[in-house]
Amino acid sequence: MLHPDFVLQPGDVFSVQGKTHILYDNEVKTGGSLAWISNNPGNIRPAGHEAERYGAYVGKQHANFAIFPDAQTGFNAIKSFLSARSSKSITQIMEIYAPRGDGNNDPDAYASTIAKRLGVPVSTIVGSLSDDQLTTFASEIKRVEGWIPGTSYGLDALPDEVWQVLTDPTTPNQPANRPIIRRGDTGEAVRLVQSLLQAKGYDLEIDGIFGPATEAAVKAFQKAANLSVDGIVGPHTWSALSQ
Incomplete structure (x- = not known):
């Protein structure tokens, strides 16, 4: 059962320290x-x-x-x-x-x-x-x-930083995992960009590494979307990718 102080609902996606999390009825999943x-x-x-x-x-x-x-x-x-x-x-x-x-x-x-x-x-x-x-x-x-388990937290054993996002309405929680990323970056945000690009038809491996292939796909997408073509995924590119 969700805690009455939670400001998010089951199925909501949120970010904690740059990592995507999803809230469920009895757990929070990440990775x-x-x-x-x-x-x-x-x-x-x-x-x-x-x-x-x-x-x-x-x-x-x-x-x-x-x-x-x-x-x-x-x-x-x-x-x-x-x-x-x-x-x-x-x-x-x-x-x-x-x-x-x-x-x-x-x-x-x-x-x-x-x-x-x-x-x-x-x-x-x-x-x-x-x-x-x-x-x-x-x-x-x-x-x-691909069914690769990450980390699951019971709602009675949440890390402090996760609890804060779930209970403090002033804590930024949307959109999930949208930092500015560029060539050389790695991690969950890069995997998400690669997934969004792949869904739009770009042939990319989802490996969480922002290498030359990912940069080239980002630039191609930015050009097609009439955005500034710099290979950097900032707010405007995130927004266009999510549409």
Whole structure:
């Protein structure tokens, strides 16, 4: 149960000492992969409110991905996503789930990996799969999307600096993790920029290192967005990336 003094709500994203945190009903999560911190093992996007129909927090997202109240709800959302497209083949599903041209997606390779795990052809219709096979399908998506645990704090054992942000309305907490970053920087903020750039179609590895490839992608994005092209991610670039 949330403390009555908390000024944030479950699903809210906030920053503490430059690190992204997400508040849940019984914990605060930080670090780890995007899938883990958002309880979204399928990295399902909130577009069209589909994720909300599967239990995601309404209007909440992190790095353009939906946030679910717990990992089980997020996992079940993958199965619901698949079941809603029961007439599609595995290949067709992955073309929808991980469309070609969105970052470094390769739906054919993705479909092949899943079909091999299921022991069926990529042409198999999703509606013909058993519930156990759908669970295996969802588990494989979770594995491929990346489920890397970070740090979780119970609400009765929060570090002082986290407690301060959650209880003091004057403590800056939004937007989350948006420091000015440039080439040579490392860490969670760089990972977030890389994720946002990847979601906009730039081919980047999400490694948390602001190297030449990330700088080049930032400059290309700034040019496309009619921003000052300096390769530095400041307030205007953060704002444009988040749209």
